[in-house]
Amino acid sequence: MAVSSAGSRRRADAERNIARIVSAARELLSSDPNATTDDIARAAGVGRMTLYGHFRTRAELVEAAFVDALRAGERVLSSIDQTGDAREVMTRLLASSWQLVAESAALLTAAEGVLPAGRVRELHADPVRRMTELVRRGQDQGVFRTDLPTSWLVSVVHYILHGAAGEVRAGRLPSHDAADMVTKSVQSVLTG
Amino acid sequence: MAVSSAGSRRRADAERNIARIVSAARELLSSDPNATTDDIARAAGVGRMTLYGHFRTRAELVEAAFVDALRAGERVLSSIDQTGDAREVMTRLLASSWQLVAESAALLTAAEGVLPAGRVRELHADPVRRMTELVRRGQDQGVFRTDLPTSWLVSVVHYILHGAAGEVRAGRLPSHDAADMVTKSVQSVLTG
DNA sequence: CACATCTCGTACATGAGAGTACGAGTTAGC
């Protein structure tokens, strides 16, 4: 997060620059978890020193980018139409969020490499919980398998998501095909 | 690979040290893709200078470790009983190799970060080809789904494998449960 | 318009890791 927490108000240009930096960090770290502060500052169109004016350390910046991505994810998750059985909800969810989740794979790696152990899990406990609830609901409704633990099924969904992202990034899978393949594959695993 | 390629013969102790170094590299890089040459030399029980006597650069060492892991994988793949339909073969294959493939996930990351682009795919073209053939055979036999491309199915198998490895490493999944979950999940995706 | 806030270049300190140079000591193999 930015240095000045709540006490004093920030100037508008500072606010704008912070947003730019976080956004650039999200973008760069999502394709290269080792992007340097210099890379990020440059991509944000600000000097490196400006960046350090807002984020004391690289770790602080990575966390800010990660939190930003999580917030975007939360926005999507909470806007999903929850009617119908769990299969339908899952399909809708994947259709509208697979790209987002997938893009953050490398960002997650970056966060894990830099943040104190456990902090990462702590930060995205919320989205994981929501996904877990959806899967469990499906199991309770009898539309998702119960011979595998809920937590494992949730994990597999993540792996498929991240994998698809990798394929797309590497240019081996056209982006518009990905959603369909992800959905079909996930549905198979969940229904057994 | 080692510096002296084919021309002159190596002394027995040198040969032994090379084996130790490669083995240590495989082990360390499999849990930390950023392990340093110093870490590896130390783990191999040799001086750093000995290591540099056999591998000019870190990249050369990483490649050697990667190739070594691939060879071990090939040995497993080629010893699998190929009788029965593709589902049975796949089950046998996963049972006896998931750990191996899984362990090499981080090693693969290390290789990708250090080797020239494309070199990695080039190196493990063989195992990928074998797995692809197995999946295609299943599709031809009518036991695996055909509504998703072969290459995508192969990829998903890899993701599930690597994901399981991550869970085991993180201590969230007991190692002896993993094989079963991987097998069930993969079977679901492949049969639709 | 005054001034606190913000920008950002240059320069520097630090630390980590790769790879090199040298050379004395050890060991395998004929």
Next chain:
DNA sequence: GCTAACTCGTACTCTCATGTACGAGATGTG
């Protein structure tokens, strides 16, 4: 047991990224 091959410690250079120090100039805001 002689010799070439090998080991490996010390010490060095290079490069790269993080983070700090200083300070002059630009700009938003009351």
